[in-house]
Amino acid sequence: MNALTEGLAVVFQWQNILLIVVGFLIGHLFGLLPGLSSLVAIAILIPWTYSMSLDAAMVFLMAIQGGGIFAGSITSILIGIPGQAVNAMTLNDGYPLGRQGRGAYAIAAAGTASALGSTFSVLLLALMIPFMMRILKLFSPPEVFVFVVFGLFCLAMASRGAYLKDLISGALGLLVSMIGFNNVVGGTRYAFGMDYLWNGLPMIGMFIGMFAVSEFISIAIQRSGGIKAEIASRGFGAVEGIKSVFKHWFLWLRCSIFGFIIGVIPGLGGVAASLVSYSHALQTEKNTQNFGKGDIRGVIAPESSNNAVDGGALIPTLGLGIPGSPVMAILLGAFILHGIRPGTNMFQDNLTTVWALLFAYIIANYLTSAFGIGIAEQLAKLLRLPPLTYMPVIVVVGLVGSYVANYDPIDLVTTVGFGILGYVLMVSGFSRLSFVIGFILGPLTEQYYFQSLQMWYGDYKVFLFHSPLAIVLWVILIVTQGLYWWSVRKRYRVIQQMKE
């Protein structure tokens, strides 16, 4: 209870309130502009937090995330172009509503579903904290190691069609993180006589390169111009939009629960949650003939679940140090850069920070929803800005950010190198995200690997039979992979039959 009140006190310090407002505005802007997302915003803004306390830094970064997700749904509804991948499902019904002159109705419903979805997931997380502390104590090094492997496989499953490429990217990220001094068994690896590589490749440079520089390269090569599409009129009906969420409260609740559960599974994130929730709404709701033509339930379902993901995703991120969603991977990096390695003791040792970031996320979500509902039409006009005018600014700011992390000019070259690698991965269909998650998890995975082996005197059976939990995790891993491959095979056969 003390931590909760302390967390509230942290959030309501005037400096932190200011950070939340700035954070949600930045998140909102990045969520709207093509080529950018809250992920990019957090990656390039982590260096800004170096001079902040841990609490203030986390409040700021979480506010960016809170501001980013909903912003993408505004463009889905008014222009038919999702601001972020998580808002893609909102487009199905949001855009037709926008075209019918009911943009305000859809935006208000999306904003309310988002804000309430995030609140619900945070409340659920808060209720679970006492139980979680007990559950997390069951995780010793072998179980965490298995959970990391499970996370990488889940990430590959979420890639929809590039399963092996995602696994390769994840393993490659793990491998690249091995460069430099080995904290577990000592000695330097793969430094090739270069002092620069003794500390390993810079994490912040990797984030900025992979997400900001590679996007810059992609946009510049495509020469993407500003979006010329007609902006649908915002129209009226905001109050009806808000009411519609309460009218369909049971759908909102179910989808929020889906979002939360998907968030707990490492690596999946909001895209999978929106997809599952939309399909669920389509299959379980009555009178679905208007789905895809402008049914408000098609907006409520994905928006409530993609915002509920973050509450769930905080469990593996903070409790085990394994990111539950793409944004959590960067947030985990931010914790590490601030000298905290999230793990099983996080909910005991840094509970105030946990509460503060949860409150910041909720406040940012409400602010962004109110802001978005209020001036959505004006915000959508920002999409007319040609990306080639703001992407150079992002790259320069990103490079400066990567430099101030270590004050080493070579980091600039490394950042650009990671940007080129990110672009090559992108166009070759390999996942940048899996690479990043692998890179972050590398040192931790090796540490748990050796600790596990030490526990059973070098016997590899420790990973299988250390505890009933380890066995359960392996069973879940095998069953989920089996189900995944069974469904892929079934889909393949259907396609073959259709071809014949």
Added chain:
Amino acid sequence: MKPDQQKKGGIKGILAEFYFDIILILIVVFIFIIPSFQIRVLSRQFPLALSFVVIGLIVIRVATTLARRLRAGEGAGIRQETARALPGATLVRRASLILLSLSGLLGIIYLLGMVLGGVIFTLLFTRFYGKQTWLASLIPALVTLVLVYGLFGILMNFQLYHGIFQIRLPGLV
């Protein structure tokens, strides 16, 4: 076949589609496997195992993709999805220009430091590659100035890189 797909046959086709996989295997072998035999056994154990996992996964991917294509009756012909429907020559020209621009950015930062280098890069890139007017290019350049000099340099007091000529704007550490 989609317009952004080209059909190439035989060894050339295979190399074209799996060029990245081949490069990855070479990187893993020459950067992670061969040098690992010069480090301690315990220290190389985990990365070496990972290296073989990566190579194994790449081999499985290449084999399954080829098998699927052959089963589908496409023979050794390989469909290659080129980067977002751009003609090859345009892609190479633009990619070279971008690489040159990024190298230019690093070079100008090395010479003039982060503030001036960043502002000049933004201005020139927006003007010439972005094909905006000088006035329209000035706005992002000013935004860069405000963010790098104002925010990083003055407000947050970060020690910025001033270049080999040590051009230090007023107020910077």
